[in-house]
Amino acid sequence: DAGITQSPRHKVTETGTPVTLRCHQTENHRYMYWYRQDPGHGLRLIHYSYGVKDTDKGEVSDGYSVSRSKTEDFLLTLESATSSQTSVYFCAISSSLETGGNTQYFGPGTRLTVL
Amino acid sequence: AQSVAQPEDQVNVAEGNPLTVKCTYSVSGNPYLFWYVQYPNRGLQFLLKYITGDNLVKGSYGFEAEFNKSQTSFHLKKPSALVSDSALYFCAVRDPLYGGATNKLIFGTGTLLAVQP
Numbered sequence: 001d002a003g004i005t006q007s008p009r010h011k012v013t014e015t016g017t018p019v020t021l022r023c024h025q026t027e028n029h030r031y032m033y034w035y036r037q038d039p040g041h042g043l044r045l046i047h048y049s050y051g052v053k054d055t056d057k058g059e060v061s062d063g064y065s066v067s068r069s070k071t072e073d074f075l076l077t078l079e080s081a082t083s084s085q086t087s088v089y090f091c092a093i094s095s096s097l098e099t100g101g102n103t104q105y106f107g108p109g110t111r112l113t114v115l
Numbered sequence: 116a117q118s119v120a121q122p123e124d125q126v127n128v129a130e131g132n133p134l135t136v137k138c139t140y141s142v143s144g145n146p147y148l149f150w151y152v153q154y155p156n157r158g159l160q161f162l163l164k165y166i167t168g169d170n171l172v173k174g175s176y177g178f179e180a181e182f183n184k185s186q187t188s189f190h191l192k193k194p195s196a197l198v199s200d201s202a203l204y205f206c207a208v209r210d211p212l213y214g215g216a217t218n219k220l221i222f223g224t225g226t227l228l229a230v231q232p
Binding site: 031045050096103104 | 158217
């Protein structure tokens with residue numbers, strides 16, 4: 001999985017609790033992304049980062065925040081988890097050096113269940 | 116609006132037969148197009164991409180895709196399907212609004228390919 005790890009891989013939590021998911025890369029790539037995958041929706045972008053401390057919202061950012069204090073780590077936080085945030089979360093990375101149409105490479109995913 | 120469509124939720128094919136997984140796109144400018152495959156309980160794996168040049172792009176595991184600008188399509192193909200090709204396939208296009216500044220992708224909803232022995 002292209003030098004990308006996600007932790008935890010599985011998590012069950014209760015409504016209203018905070019949750020932080022971690023994405024760690026060893027590729028030194030500039031760009032990092034958080035997606036959620038839900039049946040019938042494909043992958044939807046939550047937040048992305050284009051450098052250390054540089055982040056921006058994706059199409060489904062409500063209820064989520066992110067932080068990137070160093071190149072290798074990108075954290076996704078659910079401030080107060082809701083059942084609608086039950087999903088599979090994927091991290092992806094992309095290089096700024098690949099010529100033309102930089103490819104995104106994905107981590108193994110985190111399955112989050114909010115009860 | 117920029118979008119990618121995969122019109123078939125599922126494609127069934129017998130092993131040894133050719134397969135096609137369809138993708139159409141709607142973006143402004145020249146598209147950068149991608150195909151990914153997802154096996155059960157795994158992350159997405161990159162298969163191939165079209166940036167420019169030959170309309171027929173070859174990728175991993177014997178897959179290829181044909182870019183057709185007039186039909187705004189980028190269909191995934193394989194001459195002879197294997198049972199092990201059974202997986203979920205995603206088409207994606209780079210968001211032209213941001214281009215290389217962010218490398219953001221817009222994904223289709225996915226097509227489940229089932230190859231019967």
